[in-house]
Amino acid sequence: MNDDPEGKKILVIQTHGIETPRRTYSPLFYAMAATAMEIDALVWFTMDGTSQLKKGAAEQVQLDPTSDVTLKTMIEQALEAEVELAVCQQSMALFDMTTDDLIDGVKILGATSIIDLSLQADHVMYF
Amino acid sequence: MDDTPEVRGCVLPLHLHYSVTDHTWLLIQEDGIATIGMTDVAQNLAGPLLHAKPKKVGAKRSKGKPVATVESSKWVGPVKSPISGEVVEVNAELAKDATIINKSPYKAGWIVRMKPSNLDAEMDGLLTGQAAVDAYKERIEREDLKPCTHVEGFEI
Numbered sequence: 001m002n003d004d005p006e007g008k009k010i011l012v013i014q015t016h017g018i019e020t021p022r023r024t025y026s027p028l029f030y031a032m033a034a035t036a037m038e039i040d041a042l043v044w045f046t047m048d049g050t051s052q053l054k055k056g057a058a059e060q061v062q063l064d065p066t067s068d069v070t071l072k073t074m075i076e077q078a079l080e081a082e083v084e085l086a087v088c089q090q091s092m093a094l095f096d097m098t099t100d101d102l103i104d105g106v107k108i109l110g111a112t113s114i115i116d117l118s119l120q121a122d123h124v125m126y127f
Numbered sequence: 128m129d130d131t132p133e134v135r136g137c138v139l140p141l142h143l144h145y146s147v148t149d150h151t152w153l154l155i156q157e158d159g160i161a162t163i164g165m166t167d168v169a170q171n172l173a174g175p176l177l178h179a180k181p182k183k184v185g186a187k188r189s190k191g192k193p194v195a196t197v198e199s200s201k202w203v204g205p206v207k208s209p210i211s212g213e214v215v216e217v218n219a220e221l222a223k224d225a226t227i228i229n230k231s232p233y234k235a236g237w238i239v240r241m242k243p244s245n246l247d248a249e250m251d252g253l254l255t256g257q258a259a260v261d262a263y264k265e266r267i268e269r270e271d272l273k274p275c276t277h278v279e280g281f282e283i
Contacts, residue, residue, distance in 0.1 A: 029203060036196040036205040069201065081204060 006038040011121035013044045013114075017051035021061045021071070024052060027127045028074045031083040042121075043078070044114055045106075046088035050095050053087050053106050079105045088114065131283050132257075134264045137167045137275035138283050140233055144253040146209040147262045149191070152233065153209045153253060160215060161246070163194060164237040165206055165228055168263065171275040174199040176225035181217035181239045188212060190249055194239045197225065210249045212241040231282045 012031050016023035027043060034041035045053055052058055052071060061071035079085065086107040092098070099108065109117075118124055130141045139145070143152040150169035154162045170176070181195040188194055193205035194214060217239050220227055228236035243249070254262050266272070 033196070033198065033203045036193060036203055038193060038205075067201075077202070 007040075008122040009040045009042075009120060010034045011042055011044060011117055011124045013046065013124065013126045014049035014052070015047040016127060017048035018057050018061050018071070019048065019051070021063055023127060024061055024071050025063060025074050027125070028078045028083070030125065032078055032081045035081045035083050040084075042084040042086060042117065044086050044088065044109075044117070046091045046114070047094075050087055050091040050097065053085070053103055054095065054097055054101050055103055058103070075103070086113075132260050133275075134260065134267050135272065135274040136277075137171060137263075137267070138233075139167065139260050139263055140283065141256050141260070143233065143259075144209070144250065144255045145259040145263065146207070146253055147259065147266055149207040149209065151206060151209050155243075155246070156240075159243070159246075161210060161212065161241045161243050162237050163206075163209065163239050163241060165197070165232055166263075167232050167275055168267065168272065169206075170229045170232045170236075172272065173197060173202045173204075175278075176228050179221040179225040179228060179238065181221065182214050184214050184217060186214045187244075188214065188241070190245075190252075194241070197228070206238055208241070209253055210241065210243050211245045212243040214239050215242050216240040226278070229278050230280050234282060 012027045014027045031041040031043050058072035058075055059070050085105060086109045087102065089108050089110045131138050143154055145152050145166065150166045152164055152166050156162065176197055176199050179195055179197045188208045188211060190211045191207050194208045195206040197206055218237050
């Protein structure tokens with residue numbers, strides 16, 4: 001185990017969207033754990049994952065019906081924890097999404113950027 | 128005067144210094160070492176803790192940098208240092224049972240002890256006594272934070 005992860009970079013790739021709620025919370029949770037450990041974390045939403053970032057979508061996703069926590073809560077907590085969120089520009093087209101459809105705080109990046117980020121990261125997690 | 132006032136059920140002992148922003152407390156011992164922990168408000172927001180991992184002894188921290196990470200089933204995040212300095216002791220009991228923080232946030236649930244490096248300047252940014260209670264009350268009301276609930280055996 002690495003005793004000193006401070007300053008390292010993790011890239012989390014999220015390919016699952018709002019149609020599979022149980023696959024939405026954990027990648028954000030791991031990214032928040034990383035930033036708490038002073039590791040730079042970026043979550044890259046691509047393919048179906050893009051749907052999580054559409055305005056009005058995340059608040060409809062709730063894993064525990066007895067809790068008031070929704071996917072929107074998780075995304076807001078992640079941004080507050082300085083997790084970077086980025087979306088695949090090409091995948092946005094699949095969902096007929098424009099910049100105006102995206103929630104605030106999300107960067108739009110293209111395929112070459114994600115390759116660069118993958119090469120720069122110390123570790124990549126896929127979901 | 129009550130020396131352990133409560134705001135929405137959250138206990139805030141008057142003798143401690145607080146970073147209301149980061150939900151931490153600090154107590155300077157006679158030998159100059161600072162004991163640091165999470166407030167009752169913080170443990171309540173996090174919920175029952177599963178893990179608490181302090182930085183290692185010897186770690187040098189600037190004010191605002193994490194001295195530990197804590198996680199519950201619903202939240203994970205840093206415990207930010209209210210001062211700059213070097214970690215000289217960590218609470219080893221937390222590795223066995225992180226819920227000590229829930230049960231005793233101001234005593235047995237302390238997280239690290241630090242040798243301060245810039246205490247005089249940085250204490251100005253911390254609040255104590257009624258000023259701390261008032262500032263915390265303002266934050267709790269502004270953010271509509273949920274009332275504190277305490278587990279059996281909770282101690283002040």
